Amino acid sequence: MSDVALSAENLSKSFRIAHQRDGLPGYKTLHDELVTLPRRLLARLKGNGRSISETFWALKDVSFDVKKGEALGIIGSNGAGKSTLLKILNRITEPTTGAVDIYGRAGALLEVGTGFHPELTGRENIFLNGAILGMTRAEIKRKFDEIVAFAEIEKFLDTPVKRYSSGMYVRLAFAVAAHLDPEILLIDEVLAVGDAEFQKKCLEKMENVVTKEGRTVIFVSHDMDAVCHLCSRCLLLQHGEIAKIGPTGDVVAAYLGGEQEQVPEIDFAPIDSDATLSFAGLYNPQGQATTSFSATDAILLKCSFALRRQIEGLQLSFSVFNFKGDRIFYSPISMAKPAILVEAAGQYHIAALIPGCLLLPGRYSISLGLHTPKTKLYDLRKQALGFRIIASVLDRYDGFAGDELGQIFADVKWSRTDEHNRRSSRRSDAAILTTPR
Amino acid sequence: MSFSTLALVSPESSSAVALAEPPPPITVAARPSSTPTLRIRPTKGWASLNLRELWSYRDLLWILVERNIKVIYKQTALGMGWVALQPLIAAIILAVVFGRVAKLPSDGVPYLLFVFCGLTAWRYFSETAQRSNSSLVNNAQLVSKVYFPRMLIPLSHTFSTLVDFTVMLIMLFVFMAVYRVPPTLRLAAIPGFLFLTAMGATGIALWFSALSVKYRDCNYALPWFLQIWMYASPVVYPTSMIVSPRWQSLFALNPVVGLVEGFRWSVLGRSALNPTIFWITVAMSLLILFSGAFFFRRVERDFADII
Numbered sequence A: 001m002s003d004v005a006l007s008a009e010n011l012s013k014s015f016r017i018a019h020q021r022d023g024l025p026g027y028k029t030l031h032d033e034l035v036t037l038p039r040r041l042l043a044r045l046k047g048n049g050r051s052i053s054e055t056f057w058a059l060k061d062v063s064f065d066v067k068k069g070e071a072l073g074i075i076g077s078n079g080a081g082k083s084t085l086l087k088i089l090n091r092i093t094e095p096t097t098g099a100v101d102i103y104g105r106a107g108a109l110l111e112v113g114t115g116f117h118p119e120l121t122g123r124e125n126i127f128l129n130g131a132i133l134g135m136t137r138a139e140i141k142r143k144f145d146e147i148v149a150f151a152e153i154e155k156f157l158d159t160p161v162k163r164y165s166s167g168m169y170v171r172l173a174f175a176v177a178a179h180l181d182p183e184i185l186l187i188d189e190v191l192a193v194g195d196a197e198f199q200k201k202c203l204e205k206m207e208n209v210v211t212k213e214g215r216t217v218i219f220v221s222h223d224m225d226a227v228c229h230l231c232s233r234c235l236l237l238q239h240g241e242i243a244k245i246g247p248t249g250d251v252v253a254a255y256l257g258g259e260q261e262q263v264p265e266i267d268f269a270p271i272d273s274d275a276t277l278s279f280a281g282l283y284n285p286q287g288q289a290t291t292s293f294s295a296t297d298a299i300l301l302k303c304s305f306a307l308r309r310q311i312e313g314l315q316l317s318f319s320v321f322n323f324k325g326d327r328i329f330y331s332p333i334s335m336a337k338p339a340i341l342v343e344a345a346g347q348y349h350i351a352a353l354i355p356g357c358l359l360l361p362g363r364y365s366i367s368l369g370l371h372t373p374k375t376k377l378y379d380l381r382k383q384a385l386g387f388r389i390i391a392s393v394l395d396r397y398d399g400f401a402g403d404e405l406g407q408i409f410a411d412v413k414w415s416r417t418d419e420h421n422r423r424s425s426r427r428s429d430a431a432i433l434t435t436p437r
Numbered sequence B: 001m002s003f004s005t006l007a008l009v010s011p012e013s014s015s016a017v018a019l020a021e022p023p024p025p026i027t028v029a030a031r032p033s034s035t036p037t038l039r040i041r042p043t044k045g046w047a048s049l050n051l052r053e054l055w056s057y058r059d060l061l062w063i064l065v066e067r068n069i070k071v072i073y074k075q076t077a078l079g080m081g082w083v084a085l086q087p088l089i090a091a092i093i094l095a096v097v098f099g100r101v102a103k104l105p106s107d108g109v110p111y112l113l114f115v116f117c118g119l120t121a122w123r124y125f126s127e128t129a130q131r132s133n134s135s136l137v138n139n140a141q142l143v144s145k146v147y148f149p150r151m152l153i154p155l156s157h158t159f160s161t162l163v164d165f166t167v168m169l170i171m172l173f174v175f176m177a178v179y180r181v182p183p184t185l186r187l188a189a190i191p192g193f194l195f196l197t198a199m200g201a202t203g204i205a206l207w208f209s210a211l212s213v214k215y216r217d218c219n220y221a222l223p224w225f226l227q228i229w230m231y232a233s234p235v236v237y238p239t240s241m242i243v244s245p246r247w248q249s250l251f252a253l254n255p256v257v258g259l260v261e262g263f264r265w266s267v268l269g270r271s272a273l274n275p276t277i278f279w280i281t282v283a284m285s286l287l288i289l290f291s292g293a294f295f296f297r298r299v300e301r302d303f304a305d306i307i
Helices: A030-046 A082-089 A122-132 A137-151 A166-178 A196-211 A224-230 A248-256 A422-434 B011-020 B051-056 B058-072 B081-101 B111-133 B152-178 B185-214 B217-231 B245-251 B255-267 B275-300
Strands: A004-018 A053-067 A071-075 A097-102 A106-109 A184-188 A216-220 A233-238 A241-247 A265-267 A275-283 A292-294 A299-307 A315-322 A327-332 A346-354 A362-372 A376-390 B038-040
Touching: A004 A082, A004 A216, A053 A082, A053 A097, A053 A216, A053 A241, A071 A082, A071 A224, A071 A248, A082 A097, A082 A184, A082 A216, A122 A137, A122 A166, A122 B058, A137 A166, A137 B058, A166 A196, A196 A216, A196 A224, A216 A224, A224 A248, A233 A248, A241 A248, A248 A362, A275 A362, A299 A315, A299 A362, A299 A376, A315 A346, B051 B058, B058 B152, B081 B111, B081 B152, B111 B152, B111 B185, B111 B217, B111 B255, B152 B185, B185 B217, B185 B255, B185 B275, B245 B275, B255 B275
Parallel strands: A071 A216, A071 A233, A106 A184, A184 A216, A275 A376, A292 A376
Antiparallel strands: A004 A053, A004 A097, A097 B038, A233 A241, A265 A275, A275 A299, A299 A346, A315 A327, A315 A362, A362 A376
């Protein structure tokens, strides 16, 4: 028995975009078809029929495998082909070329509430929706109580769903969908509905599906947080093609960072402002410009900027973001001790030392800005620099990349204590604190 | 957001350690030896009807049928009363206009009974066609979001209109009692003719529902088409108005002729039905059903893209 749950090979899907032809509307009516039939046939005979429509490839040569029990995320900007891909896997639409083999029963968790009928009661809709999602009547009956309990709608079972509050509606819909248990689950943007608490409930339920029940999941989403938490591997689609496939952290970083080449030093293009950044660079403790650091390395950030005139209260600041775009920390020059004033006109060269043992292995980016707090932004360079922290055994950090195990490198000192006595253990605590590293 | 610690030590998590390494090249594993549960391949040309799959989705079919029945007269004061009222009013109008005013013949049967019998068969046929016609478009959300054999949607109407048919049939029996028409053993043939009617109606339903996905014109064309069709069929007049048997056989190419006459034969005992007309009707019903089904299967694959 192979461990592949789904394998897609050279999937392509094309659509024909009809262009308006001499005043005819793009929308087809039978009348238009009949009227233009002779002309189209003639055009085809002459061999220039192609000029009428243009082929658009929504997917181009997409190949990938999903292993049993794996959660694969599919990300990409709007129109990258994510939904088309999922629709093909769901058999809603056919590929133009290519093949998919699915090993095991596949089920879809699509837009919540698909197939609900407003006139029917909650009870009737559970059966309708369940059947539409591929459950048999017997299966639904077996899970009925569980579904009702999850949705918390016992009292309103026999009320038409059109009278439900939107919250009840969504809860019921998700409850039905969540109790579908295929071996391969295809999920599309279900988290886009409901309030924060409900989204959390959905996410937890799906996490359960992935981690505890060990089912294969293909998850399409714009929500990087959800993708990072649910999926171990990710596929990035760009213009219908696979731009990147691999560990979620890398792929998400590529998607968010636009996958620009990481350079340790950058000269900024000048902008028309009274204060402009001109240069920034990253250096390791040995003074070399680099973009890879060990977790224990301190990182030296250097930057240069110029002020055309005196600007009172000007601040230089930078922020470090993780691969998902979450800000890890922010640091303004006003924190400098002793204080560094950068208000007078002129050229400045500043260095900031980011201490080691602070960031977890992974990818990060730095944004730099010149501003007067809460008043004016003079220059902002988003994701000006990128760097990565490399995991190594020497760091004594035995964890994983990404943010699964937290956000910071906690340099915790562990030790054995001799006694259980509270007083003496306090004494030994103090000993630990004073022990030099 | 809190996440269970279990998630953190799962095998999935540890695979993310590979972050520091270059991502693996895109590879496709060697073809597994086991056979896939499902193969997705582009299809071209005519497709098989795949009745086996249709059968495996029978639960969904029944639930859709149930939905159609429950929903249709929801939030109306008369509710299911409409099922009885609509054909009754239609029959009375037809009886006044064609029976009293135009004085059309009715094979010696009281005209109201005659026309109601014709309407029972005709309305089952036309209601099925009409309700299925826009069914796919009305369920566009389903069609573009979930996979299931699309044929189930028009097919569900073939079954749900049986409710209307049953109500009319009961009313027909009441009319028979009122007019003192004795029931005969021929009544046993009604299910057979009903089955034939269902085949023909489903065929038309498949043709039009599939066409209306691409051409919304069908929504406007079909009611007219059915109106004309009714008068082209012996609903308000008997087939016996056409004297020549040869012309009758030609007339029978319209399958509704045989269906309506079949009902009259079972219920009233008086009808122009003969073996020639019967077999032509069977052949035409089958032709419409299968052409509709194959046409449907052929265009079905594009439904989600164009609906």
